């Protein structure tokens with residue numbers, strides 16, 4: 357089979373690799389470079405933690421994703437998973453319950469009390485009295501390295517065609533073909549539209565109305581040399597602060613410390629650039645000045661805004677079936693990077709007619725079925741591949 361991809365982010369790249377492994381041909385078109393530094397997937401890091409308090413299915417899926425990333429590192433002979441650990445701040449009884457879920461899912465974690473946290477991570481600024489669950493073998497995926505490794509593997513594979521700087525302008529779900537801005541048409545036996553935050557442009561209004569665009573600000577910091585060793589030994593930390601909404605990614609493998617918070621995420625109408633408006637930069641500086649002891653604005657070395665789509669009703673991802681073997685992973689939500697290997701296996705199976713493995717992730721296991729979900733291509737404009 358020949359599978360055509362619209363988009364070249366982590367979802368399309370990993371799904372294309374899965375299709376190749378199953379003996380199929382892949383053709384992948386992106387509007388920009390492959391990988392594209394403006395894509396949602398493209399950043400220094402993404403966090404992979406398994407604990408999802410109160411949610412056994414997602415916890416088990418995340419444990420599966422952890423193993424799948426390690427397998428992928430071996431397959432691509434590249435290292436991009438820094439297992440520095442992940443700490444989720446939780447009240448003590450919830451931390452114990454979260455540990456039980458992890459144990460049931462075949463993983464393990466430690467419950468840390470407030471005193472242990474304060475003693476081990478004095479530089480991270482936990483709210484007094486907070487406990488946490490610590491997953492020692494979770495950690496950080498070096499996102500830009502993942503994308504480069506996948507794109508390089510595809511570029512050199514005889515059964516893969518990459519088309520950077522070829523924007524897709526329409527999908528014909530009945531014919532399994534995509535139309536490019538230059539008038540050419542890429543035909544396949546199956547199509548995956550994985551265009552990240554730009555997906556709405558390719559979908560019919562009824563479907564795109566279900567998707568909400570978010571914009572999030574991030575700060576990148578160099579820590580003071582005196583604290584560098586402590587920060588280098590710090591796990592990824594989520595649920596920081598009294599409202600649990602802030603998070604940090606430690607400076608692993610030569611990357612900067614990354615800081616952000618749920619309060620720096622807002623709903624927007626359009627995709628803007630990556631440049632951070634000063635109000636949002638100052639908001640995060642003020643937030644972390646109250647969270648991290650000794651934090652100063654001169655730690656800042658960079659800032660960036662990033663966009664993603666989420667489904668209106670769930671605020672999570674959305675997979676929709678547009679036609680026979682024509683799918684769109686239209687919204688990624690806030691955690692599709694860590695699940696990408698599982699998402700890719702499921703999508704590749706659906707695209708190539710194999711039985712999709714159950715992932716435990718509801719949006720993937722029970723996709724929306726939407727005939728007419730793609731913008732129609734006017735027949736007179738069809739080109740040839």
Ligand SMILES: Cc1cc2nc3c(=O)[nH]c(=O)nc-3n(C[C@H](O)[C@H](O)[C@H](O)COP(=O)(O)OP(=O)(O)OC[C@H]3O[C@@H](n4cnc5c(N)ncnc54)[C@H](O)[C@@H]3O)c2cc1C
Nearest residue numbers: 363365366367387396397403524552554688691692693694
């Ligand atoms: C601030 C932030 C932090 C996050 N942190 C985490 C985390 O810690 N852990 C986690 O698991 N997830 C995290 N996520 C979510 C994760 O990054 C995304 O779920 C994932 O990267 C989405 O990948 P994608 O392939 O769907 O989209 P993208 O990476 O955006 O890829 C889409 C691609 O499609 C291309 N494209 C778009 N339109 C067209 C077109 N018309 N024609 C051709 N090509 C097109 C684009 O150029 C782009 O390359 C975070 C997201 C954000 C915004």
